[in-house]
Each structure stands twice: as C-alpha cells, then as structure tokens.
Amino acid sequence: MIGATGPTASVVITMGERDYDLAIIGAGPAGMTAAIYAVRSGLKTLLIDAGMAGGQLQISPEIENFPTWRKITGPELAEKMKQHTEDYLSMHEFEAVEDISRDDEGRFVLSTPKGEYRSRAIILTTGASHRKLGAPGEEEFAGRGVSYCATCDGFFFRGKRVAMVGGGNTAAAEAIYLKSIGCEVVLIHRRDTLRAEKRYQDKLKEMGVEILYSHVVEEILGDQTVTGVRLKDLKSGEERVIEVSGVFISVGEDPHTALATKLGVELDDEGFIRVDRSMRTSERYIYAAGDVAGGVRQIIVACGEGAVAATSAYEDLVNPYWVKK
Amino acid sequence: MIGATGPTASVVITMGERDYDLAIIGAGPAGMTAAIYAVRSGLKTLLIDAGMAGGQLQISPEIENFPTWRKITGPELAEKMKQHTEDYLSMHEFEAVEDISRDDEGRFVLSTPKGEYRSRAIILTTGASHRKLGAPGEEEFAGRGVSYCATCDGFFFRGKRVAMVGGGNTAAAEAIYLKSIGCEVVLIHRRDTLRAEKRYQDKLKEMGVEILYSHVVEEILGDQTVTGVRLKDLKSGEERVIEVSGVFISVGEDPHTALATKLGVELDDEGFIRVDRSMRTSERYIYAAGDVAGGVRQIIVACGEGAVAATSAYEDLVNPYWVKK
Numbered sequence: 001m002i003g004a005t006g007p008t009a010s011v012v013i014t015m016g017e018r019d020y021d022l023a024i025i026g027a028g029p030a031g032m033t034a035a036i037y038a039v040r041s042g043l044k045t046l047l048i049d050a051g052m053a054g055g056q057l058q059i060s061p062e063i064e065n066f067p068t069w070r071k072i073t074g075p076e077l078a079e080k081m082k083q084h085t086e087d088y089l090s091m092h093e094f095e096a097v098e099d100i101s102r103d104d105e106g107r108f109v110l111s112t113p114k115g116e117y118r119s120r121a122i123i124l125t126t127g128a129s130h131r132k133l134g135a136p137g138e139e140e141f142a143g144r145g146v147s148y149c150a151t152c153d154g155f156f157f158r159g160k161r162v163a164m165v166g167g168g169n170t171a172a173a174e175a176i177y178l179k180s181i182g183c184e185v186v187l188i189h190r191r192d193t194l195r196a197e198k199r200y201q202d203k204l205k206e207m208g209v210e211i212l213y214s215h216v217v218e219e220i221l222g223d224q225t226v227t228g229v230r231l232k233d234l235k236s237g238e239e240r241v242i243e244v245s246g247v248f249i250s251v252g253e254d255p256h257t258a259l260a261t262k263l264g265v266e267l268d269d270e271g272f273i274r275v276d277r278s279m280r281t282s283e284r285y286i287y288a289a290g291d292v293a294g295g296v297r298q299i300i301v302a303c304g305e306g307a308v309a310a311t312s313a314y315e316d317l318v319n320p321y322w323v324k325k
Numbered sequence: 326m327i328g329a330t331g332p333t334a335s336v337v338i339t340m341g342e343r344d345y346d347l348a349i350i351g352a353g354p355a356g357m358t359a360a361i362y363a364v365r366s367g368l369k370t371l372l373i374d375a376g377m378a379g380g381q382l383q384i385s386p387e388i389e390n391f392p393t394w395r396k397i398t399g400p401e402l403a404e405k406m407k408q409h410t411e412d413y414l415s416m417h418e419f420e421a422v423e424d425i426s427r428d429d430e431g432r433f434v435l436s437t438p439k440g441e442y443r444s445r446a447i448i449l450t451t452g453a454s455h456r457k458l459g460a461p462g463e464e465e466f467a468g469r470g471v472s473y474c475a476t477c478d479g480f481f482f483r484g485k486r487v488a489m490v491g492g493g494n495t496a497a498a499e500a501i502y503l504k505s506i507g508c509e510v511v512l513i514h515r516r517d518t519l520r521a522e523k524r525y526q527d528k529l530k531e532m533g534v535e536i537l538y539s540h541v542v543e544e545i546l547g548d549q550t551v552t553g554v555r556l557k558d559l560k561s562g563e564e565r566v567i568e569v570s571g572v573f574i575s576v577g578e579d580p581h582t583a584l585a586t587k588l589g590v591e592l593d594d595e596g597f598i599r600v601d602r603s604m605r606t607s608e609r610y611i612y613a614a615g616d617v618a619g620g621v622r623q624i625i626v627a628c629g630e631g632a633v634a635a636t637s638a639y640e641d642l643v644n645p646y647w648v649k650k
Contacts, residue, residue, distance in 0.1 A: 198366060
C-alpha cells in the first residue's frame, strides 16, 4: 500500500479494512488487467462487480483475435483471466455498487448491499450492454425466442430457423456460430452492406448464410414463443412475415455510465466516458477503461487500457500530474 | 484486399505481388497483433522485421502481467504470438527496411535487401531499446539480475536488496515502485542531485530509499546471477562493493524512429512518435503502436495499441476520417 501525497490529498494514516487506495468497478477484461497491474504496483485494491467476473466474455462465442490464443471461447478466456487475477486479490463478485460519492477528504465512498468502501482513486470498467431493437414483441418474447447472446441461447435452436439482426462483427460472428451449431440462419440488416470485417463476410458466404439487406424488423411475432418476424423491405416498402423460432439481436451497445454520471465525469458524443490516452477522465483520480470508454471495443484493447488506467492511477497517487511543476 | 477511396487516394486497379494495402514494420507484440487484426479485416498486409519476431519479448525473462498467462517467459509468449500471427500471414523476419519514401501516387515505398515493396498505409511498430549503462557484467547478467524494467521484473525481487541506477523521473518512480512492493532499494546516481521531480524526491525520502549521489557503477558482479555492484564515488575516487540481488537500470530509452523521421512524422518531447488515442500519427495513412509510440511501455498495452492502429488503418483505407463529412 502506498501513502497518499499532494495538497489535494489527505495522507491516510490508518487504513481500515474497507479503505482502499484504488477501487476498480467492473471485473471484465479491463478491470481484471487493471487489478493485476494495481496490486503489482503495491496499491491496496478493491475489484468489484455486480455480476460474475468476465463481463461480456461470458456471453462471447469463439474468440480468435486475442493474441496468443488462436481459438478460445469467451468463458474459457474469462476463467483464465480470473485465475490470473486471483493470484493478486480476492475479487468481489455479485456485489453491485449502488451509489458512489466523495467524502469531505476527497475519498470515494462506494455503497453496496454489503456496506461501504472508501478509496482514494477509482477505475470505471463498467462495460456496456447490448442495445435493444425497440420492436413490438421484443420485450414480450425476451427469453422465449428473443436473445442477445447466441452463445448462451443458440443451443436451444439447433435444427431450427433463426433470424440474426445486425450487420457488424458481432452480428456476423454470431450468425456464423448459429449456423455452425446447426441453425438455419437469416441475417437481417437495415443497410445495403455489412459493417463486419471481410473475413466474416467471406465466412458467411462460404457457409451459405442467407442475408437480407435493407430490411428491418417491424415486429416480433409469437404465441407462447417466437414464431416469426414481420420484416419491411426499406427499398420497396413492402412488408412480409418470415417464420423463425428465434430472433438474435446484435445492434450495438449502451455504455454503463450511471456511476460516472454521479461523479460528474464527462461523456463523449456517443455517451461513452471521455478519456485521454492515459485513460484519465475529466475528473481527478477517476480513470476509465474498456467498453465504457468507447474506442475500439475489443478484448485485447480493453486489457491494454486497463493496464494503462492502473498505471495512471498509481502515478497520480504518488505524484499527481496536476501539481507537477 | 479492399479498394482505396477518397480524393487523396488513387485506386489501385492492379496489385502486384509486392503491393500491399498495409505494411507493418516491426514484428513485436504491437506489430503481430496489428497484423492479426489487419488480415482479419481483409487488408493485404506485409509484416516485416529486421530481426526475429517477438521484439523485446525475446530478451524478457519471466512475464507475469500479460493477462491469461500467470507466468511465462518472453520467448514462449513470443512463440505463441508468432504461431497465432502465422495463421494469418507469412511474416518477413530478418529483413530490414533500409529506406522508406512515398511515390507520386502517395504510396509508401519500402526498400529492403530483398527489393522494394509498396503499401497504401504504414504502421510503425519499430520499438525502442533501453539505453545501456556500458558497465562490465551488464550484458552477461541481463535477465539474470540485470533488468531495464522494474514494472516487468520487480516482483521477482520482493524482499531482496536491489540497486536502481539513474536519476530521472523513471528511475525515481521505479525505485519507489520497487520499495513499495517490498524491495530494499539503493538508488545510485552519478550526479549530486536527482533530475526527478521534487515530488518523487520527497516520496523517496518519505519511504526511506537510500540514495548514493555522485556514484557510478563500475562493474556488475555475479556468479550465476547478480550478487553485487562495484561502485566508484566520483568525489573521493574511492571504490567499494555493495551486495545486491538485482540491478535495475533506467538511464533512458531510445525509440527507433529513423523511418518515422524519414517520413516526416512528428515526435513528442521525449522523442517518441506522437499519436492520438486511435494511434494515428501526424501524417495520413501512418500509424504507430507499442514502445515507439511512448506511453505505458508494457506488452499487453502494445498489443491493444496494435489492434487499435490496424482498426484505424482499415477505417481510413475504406473511409478516410479526413474526408468524412
């Protein structure tokens, strides 16, 4: 544990069990990497997550672009990161930070159902979640044919016809995954080209995934479970119904910025936390990394950012950049 | 291969064997990760290195802070990255880029002993090297007690006595780091004052780090590993030996910017390539990642930056940011 310095900081003479140098909120790839770096730097570190460690890795199908792992599933990669992180600290899983504020001495106060924690610095690695389509039937049939996670739910649809909605890398990857486990897949995209990498596009073609360009889902239909989707062809204006047993949705992400907003942290135009290259936010002693900080939302990038955020937090706790001569 | 677009770009109609969308110069962690991402995006990519793939990994002893690998040697990690990268392309090792320029159509022309290559975009991942002390024993005990990176290797010396050589901010920060993780630290500096900022000096004092001013390392001593250093007191001329298990050297880094300079790329105050968060440099279609771009010089960070640089290169080749409306 390092001592605090600087005119804006009070030196913590005695540090209780619930007092930390650094609190990292969110135990996905960014948070876990930040924790490894922070503890190695000698910071007394709290790593806390409202759910299970791993973040979106837990719902990621096969991953091929995390260097050193040629092919690995998200949950497997999460487990390896978790084991690595637990060499350094015991993480707090399934413990939501419900409120956050600053005390008179400038320390952060985190409230969870298990009580309060204090820290001198914060790294926000709260991630992002899947955006909803907003179509009628989407909420009604959630968990009954509507899914935001092919890896989690695809298994139930083997041998059946499903719609995959979206045009980015994730949508393409999930369509490929669904096809590979034995679904008949129709990819539905509102534009006339996919945003997905060429490799994904080639793979979709190679696997014979049907793609409906310039189509939107007007409604998700069903009885007890999903039975079809009503589509609109944006070019002709015509509507039609196709029969599917499942609808997988991958149309973007919403960053989890509720805590950031409470702390007065500046967001960018897309609603992600604004950071500089050192992962410092607009507020002193607050850093962000991973999906919540926007940028290129990839696992390896989140890890790199986590390491940078922890390094910046350490530097500022020892020698705040804003009081350097 | 994607087509080039935008008013500043000429569309490559026919592409010869030696014509690429992207050339990545330097096959360390940043370059290899950039290559994986670039090829997955459909870019025809050249990855070239004057030496062996892996960069400084090849001279790194045990690594504990690359998430998912709790303990691995540098060469092992390099080999895993290399295998992964070779799923995507055949890299050119031991082929130095001796000259670089731009042709009339704005393409980059790379000259090597094996001829010329052309590319529409460039990622510079040329790395940096730690400045050597030049003392006898320094090379002999490299990786066996002599280290140039406290963040990387300090953890292995917890509870032991180590020498930190240097007087700048990095040396001071690394001495503080080593002390905070439980090393007994002697800071050795050739001048009678440190160049490090006052806050670092205060912190060194507060933490009780011993400082030997006006001392130089005459020799690094050891058997299988480092056992001590022979010092010379520049004021009295006297020599003596102190026992240490490790010698950390922080007397500066030399980024490999010869090619960057030829291309007119802007450097920062410390001589590293200036980049923004998207790893774009001051020049269009030129990106940089890893140690040559400064910042936090860690393997996981270099990988993250490589992925970002490749993503930016891909985006600009498809849809240059400077012509986006």
